[in-house]
Amino acid sequence: NAGVTQTPKFQVLKTGQSMTLQCAQDMNHEYMSWYRQDPGMGLRLIHYSVGAGITDQGEVPNGYNVSRSTTEDFPLRLLSAAPSQTSVYFCASSRSGAGVGNEQFFGPGTRLTVL
């Protein structure tokens, strides 16, 4: 099993450009999530999904869109990149949630710089 994979590993964008961060998991997990990690801020939840076709907002959803058409994939779209979106982005998945007994497995991260 590859676990949780993310592409690309690194990306540089100009302000106003759009892009999609890819996330895939091969563990048949129902729950998937996107976090951003900034210095001094820890991990903050952007969006999450509890199953194919179901998504919801986390703490910091503005400027990001998600969709979940299959169990395996959960792409994160930046609509119009801003320097404030410079961050490291992590995708995670778990069996059925973020609670006890549902260990979240994290991908290796995507380092995004917006100029």
Next chain:
Amino acid sequence: QKEVEQDPGPLSVPEGAIVSLNCTYSNSAFQYFMWYRQYSRKGPELLMYTYSSGNKEDGRFTAQVDKSSKYISLFIRDSQPSDSATYLCAMGKDSSASKIIFGSGTRLSIRP
């Protein structure tokens, strides 16, 4: 005020020392607590979780929760250079929650 506060460090200790990492929280609705370890340029991985006040031990690691003080700790005994990483606490409001809140992480370095 953040819901979860964690000293960012860095914390540097000699090999073999006992390490104490701590988080405080403000929301009494938090019911379960986790510790994640994150090596440099990697994703976090779950180390331990607890669902009540008291201690939970796993090898060299002990997690402690004091709900009355809204304070949680992770102790590492006989620390090793391989324990050098960032440690993040996380907590949730119920066992089936879809969201958990992370602390900002403490960077730990174990000197050989």
